[in-house]
Amino acid sequence: MSAAVVEIKDVVKRYAGTPVVRGVSFSCGEGEVVGLAGHNGAGKSTLFKMMLGIIAADEGDIVLFGEPVRGRRFREVRRAIGYLPEHVALYDNLSGLETLRFFARLKSADPAQCKTLLKRVGLEQSMHRAVREYSKGMRQRLGFAQALMGEPRLLLLDEPTNGLDPEAIHTFYDVLQQLRQEGATIILCSHLLAEIQTRVDRLAIMASGRLVAQGTVAELTDVAGLPARWIVTPKDGAHEWVRNVVLSAGFVPMQRPDGVVEVTVAMPDRMALLHALAGMSDALAAYTLAEPTLEDVFLRHQRVAVASERAA
Template sequence: MNNILKVENLKKFYASDCVLDIENLEIEESSIYGLIGPNGAGKSTLMKLILGLVKKDSGKIFLFGKELNKKNQKEFNRVLGALIENPSFYEHLTGYENLEIICMLKNISKNEITRTLELVGLTNAANKKAKEYSLGMKQRLGIAIALIGHPKMLILDEPINGLDPQGIEEMRNLFNNIVTNSSASILISSHILDEIEKISTHIGILKSGKLIYNGKLSDYRMIHPPFISIETSDNIKTASLLNISQKNVKNKKLILGKKSNDEIGKIVHYLHGKVDIYRIEEERESLEKLFIAETKGVK
């Protein structure tokens, strides 16, 4: 599979502070790359570097196999869609008029406007001034500005802020449809890690400007396998039989930890006739919990 974006030895300093130091990052076509990290970890800085909004101190950025530079940045930005931090638009203009301006700047047919407004659920508000939009509607307009013109790559910084649960689900479906029906890719950041997990094929975890994980979400999940819990007629007795601390009894369950199928089978066989087994469940730690552990340095 071809790479849409590749970053090599990218560094950015503010004064003497290194705010970004990425040795390698690759985003494949038709993928959704979820970028997560604490505030100040460098997420927005990376996105701004790709778009040429800030200047890198060293390293290389490649888009579609070509290295980005001052001369070609504007050309590449025509095939990128971006929403960085808060959406920017003219509040005294309507949603439709705001998209008209983007079409002129990117030399895109105005025929795209109706389709794009429909995609983000703003058809009925097309002729309403942006200053009269709710927070969620403004966020949708920002996404529409990023989407217009069939960009080959979307760069979205906190795109679902201000959206209600239905709006979040609609955006999730929209992003999945984009990568499913085209070779475009999405680089997306969000503090709503549950949503990142639902839509991402790959993730990058930034800590103090460095990528501490960079790869497929499925591979990350293999590094952190699910744990097993068991519910019996007497969880305290079960803990004693298995030589497990009673502290592992939580919410009517005994947490066994990460066990293989073979180990689970032996446990069930050993407990047979000693306690009644009601339920054995496989439970995954949330991405949010794993993220907190990673970024705090907890093993």
């Protein structure tokens, strides 16, 4: 990993004595895209707010670009950060362009960027319309454009694709990809795990204020130890034969009412069954491997965390 852009160490935050973030340590480097996943109330947004210096951590240290967030020089660091909150209403009486110009002034950014950014998020036709006339998706795109103001080197995006249509989501991730190639570090909170699965370098999973797991998607899948599923469709009259072959290979077939056979296998054994299936390909109409999704992995880690907390 290159130089750390974000360094979080043993951070604790309590509201009215109740801990909402508990001993979180985390870091990420330049050009990394990190997904932050967790149930509602897991502490993700609170962690973002502490990273931005909006609220103070009760314990621990948060350092961005080498500067402590509560330090005197952090104000300067804020220029290099783009933030998109989960719920943002912006200003109904301003147009999209006026909104961006307002944020450009506050960020000491070049106002000439505003039109370019609006074009980048697909709002060039609506830039002079009042924000009150914008749809939810258009507001979200305007919020994203605001986050991109001043060419930020760190982007903190909280549920960034909320309310976006599929095309806008595609555009959003294209822009993220460009920013990543330019060296920006991106941390995004999302409930849409399938959406971010192939778009993040690492994933950090939070549950009940703790960081319960972090790593690449492959690492987290391995640690979770979830099985894969072979979904086998036998040709007419071959069901019994397929069932016997699967059994003789040491696996347990489950026949669905539609005749399709599902075989659950541990991840390391999935190739062994593939060899068995390949040997009877004449009897099969189709066979596909369903590996555990990021959602399965996330739920597994979360359940383990909740169970160990209850046990403690």
